[in-house]
Amino acid sequence: MPCTIVETDMIDLRRVRYFVTAAEQLHFGRAAERMNVVQPAISQQIKRFEEELGSKLFVRTGNEVRLTEVGQQMLPECRRLLEQADEAMRVAKAARSGIRGRISFAFVDNAVCSLLPPLIRSYRERYPNVELRLQTLSREEQVTGLNDRRIDIGLLPGPVIREGLESDPFVGAPLVAALSRGHPLASQPSIPLEAFHDEPFVLFPAGIKSRLLEVIIAACANAGFTPRVAQEAMHIHTVLALVDAGVGITLVPPWVVREGVHDVSFVKLDTSTPTYDLKFAWRTDSSNVALDGLRAIARTTCSSESPQMSESLSVIEESQIINLPYRSQELKSPNGCPV
Template sequence: MDLRRLRYFVAVAEELHFGRAAERVHVVQSAVSQQLKLLEDELGFTLIKRSRQDVSLTLLGEVFLPEAREILKRTDEAVRRLKASASGVVGRLSIGFVDNVLWTLLSPIIRDFRERWPHVDLKLIPMDRDVQVEAIAAGTVDIGIIPSPSHLAAAVKTEVLISAPLMVALPSANVLALKAVVEMADLATEPFVTFPLQMNSRILDLLKTACAGAGFTPRVAQEGGQLHTLLSLVSAGLGVTLVPKWVAQLPQPGVVFRDLADFSTPYELLLAWKGDEPNPSTVTFREVAHDVVQLNQAGASRASNP
């Protein structure tokens, strides 16, 4: 059924005048009359009674009018939702992330995104860097937050979300906590708590490189698969570890964070997504993520320089 004919019928039925109906739908009167006749022929019954004096609905026309309105309403709504989905306003978005993003970053990003785009359903999936890259390339995850560098499939695009040096997390009772700034050599005799080697963690890579640069190999006392586990081990006095700077913005009981004087290699988080035919919501998510990180860094800067 031609939707244009339905629109012409509704216009005539509501105006009860062919001339006014034609003006309303922006066509000539003869076109309205012709298309209405074709609609009646298609349906097999008369919708409009015509005379020189007036225009009125037949009984069947009265029955059909609310149905025609509903068809047009649902069609218009479907078109609006389709356009909204194409622009990232509605739809679904699956997001992979490494666990250190939970500290000060992910919550405000998700909160702001939901405030701006409440009709996009979000699915959050914690996963390590390599698993995220594989999932993005396969199309099972729309966008990921991963450390750099990473071995990327050709289809996966990235951009830097945040970059900052690592800091050392110390038990509050550790004598090094009395120093304003710690050098890597100060940690030579300290036990470390780290991610397992098989996790292929970027933080662990940077830690080992920094220790080697200071002339020692870290003595690993305990391992943990998540950052909050490592910080709990630090709080218990079992060792020290290195963490991204944004992690240090949240107080941890029994833990102090200190800058490292001779640690210059930044730890970066990337936004990663599939470059060919991406979910439109990835564009809006990236915009929100950058906005939140900029505000977060500005707030942290003000807090450290009152």
């Protein structure tokens, strides 16, 4: 039956290494040379190890050294112990450098369409040993999750002005109009927002705290009207499906543009609208160094020059996209909420 070391916290790993080396060499002089120490040091440390164990590990007869029964049983266990210790050091080093670990990453619904797939794909390729735990949460849920340490980083609409949180701009752009392909204005190269004065809108429910809804309401107010809501929906994909069905029109950030997902036309607006932007947010006191790699990859993956972003925004002029570094234009919606 193998001799298992139980009280590993009381064992000096240096002595374990000396023992394993001497057991493999069966010669204290060669073991000392291999460990780059003098022979008396090896002999002394192994003697102390034997005293701790209460058993002899070696039998020394003249120039011959051989393992005792206890030594033979101890050798594989000590090898495993050293392997575990070495692995623990490798894990700690990898975690310290951000190439191993875990990130709990939350994001708003509209980021899923075009922004996240290239970002997540690139991150997994670069950091295969970092586990990404992904979930869709609203802006308020993300802020709460960050405060409660249930998530490490969020991708949410700005501004993010909360004590204890830091943020980085990710991507921002003016809104575009989404219309069913059969809509009379769907073939226009651009449309003034005022043209939708009497149009039915598909929007998020008024009772939820939606940054995108606030930006839409503020944009329409700046254009001189309040949108007439024909239907409400909780998720961006449902909103676009209802637009596809001809229930109404809506305004969206350009990164939701995905050819073939819905039979919807996306048209630029002539009217200047508030910029809808997404920011990364994380705790100021976060010790998760893996976050640095995620944010760094995001800056290159989602720049206006990247193939992924250019393809997603094929119907929108790239000059409308505002990338890092970026300052959001602060406007006020009719109810006084910042948008």
